[in-house]
Amino acid sequence: MHSNLEYTELAAWLRLLETPGIGWESAHRLLQALGSPQAVFELPGTALQTLLSARQRQALSQEPAHLQDLLARTWRWLQDDEARSLLILGDADYPATLLATADPPLLLYLEGRRELLVGPALAVVGSRKPSAQGQDNAQAFAQALSEQGLTIVSGLALGVDGAAHRGGLAGRGSTIAVLGTGLDQIYPKCHQGLAAEIKAQGLLISEYTLGTPALAPNFPRRNRIIAGLGLGCLVVEAALQSGSLITARLASEAGREVFAIPGSIHSPQSRGCHALLRQGAKLVETTADVLDELPPLPAARQTRSDAELTPQTDGIPAAQAQVLALMGFEPVSLDQLMARGAWPAAELSAHLLELELLGEVARLAGQLFQRRARA
Known part of the structure; x- marks a missing residue:
């Protein structure tokens, strides 16, 4: 311990x-x-x-x-697994970035690779209900930035958080998940498998005692830790009223860089990012947009080219590539696509289905379709 x-x-x-x-x-x-x-x-x-x-x-x-009872439970928890420990304000490996915030936690529960606390990190946050493109962007950017040596910090929530953690795990920087519950109370339950992967390859953190359930007031408060651990905060998708904007505000107040990926002007999930951009956040199209604003990373690899984070049509049949070109990057209906091209409804529907199966198109609510940029 x-x-x-x-x-x-x-x-x-x-x-x-x-x-x-x-x-x-x-x-x-x-x-x-x-x-x-x-x-x-x-x-x-x-x-x-x-x-x-x-x-x-x-x-x-x-x-x-x-x-x-809490003391006995906590002591047993610490003794049962070498990967578990406590981090106390004043410990030699207490992250300098977190220490520099307005109210750094006095005590944190840790499970996993404690050494990740001392490396460069980036918060990646966003909507719990992202678009298919937002989900793809979160994982692609997190993986590319993790490959550069950044540890990806997020909150283990549904949607963007989960995608960011998976991207972080796929790169050498790995990932840190900051929980709003006790470390023995994984929430949401569907992320228990992801939490186990993070424990094995990354790090789980919480300031809440063992047994603390999912309580609504705790999640906004844990966001200050997500923001505090990172050199900056990347918002992938966010509504105007969202926890992601709280995290971005806390990052800004701590003097950290705030980054935002723009989206469709018609998407409610893009309005939070657009609001951040109006307030001075840096617009992000590629990983270089993030890395250029951060201190040089040790032994950084070559940054992915812009093309690696943009849509590709190699290997897609010509007719379906034409459908993709007609779609653009905004959500569109079948009627809109028919008006733009010369296909009858049945043939166009068949092309869209094939593109869905290929992972090139996502079907949205309201019978809308959207092209996906694949990393």
Whole structure:
């Protein structure tokens, strides 16, 4: 177990962080003044008068009812697997990027490759319900940037997050997933397999105690960790009211670069990215657009060419390539395509079906079709 925490030290940390009424600011103030959680509980309450209110001092004098159960559970969890550890503010490998944020976590639970914390990282976030193209973009950019040595940081959510993690795993930089639950409560459940892959090849992180379920207020708060770990934040797709824009704002407030991939003016999932671009985010078309704004990466490989992240038609029959050319890059209906070309409905539908099977076209809601750029 890292941090050389003894059982009594872990008990003091958990008691401090689990005491009602002791938030991050109060706990941080106590640790700055006294040096350790143990010192907090060794002093008489009167010695804390200048640091805490009377109500807070009273709360600290009483051990939380659930503390012993949580302590035993956490200790067993740490002992059962060498890949598990705790990261404490002040540890030598506490990420400098996270330390530089307004409220770095005092304690983090880790599972996986702890060494990923000290390498260069990039947050990649976006919609839980992305378009097919957004899903492709998230995975393609994450993989290309991971191949350059960046660790891809995201939140294990559905949609863009999951695609970003898979892309990160496919490159040498790997990926870090920041959870809004305890590390023993993977959410969403359909990502349990992905979480297992990340544990084996990347890193799972949470500031929430074991057993913490999926609670809505916790997810926006964990976004500050996603933003804080990265040198920048790439938003792939996002609606105007979304957690991804919260992460981008937190990244900007921390002095990090914010990047956004533009999309269709007709897509609600592109409006968040367009709003970021109006606010000064850097428009991203290729991985070079991201890498140019970041410090040089160690032993960086040659950046993918623009063509590797744009649609290709090699090997596609001529008639179907013509359909792709007519589609452009906006969602279109069958009627619109018929008006643009000379195919009858049955023949055009057959071409679209074949293109779907080839992965070149996605069928959207409302009987719309959209061309997919394949990395």
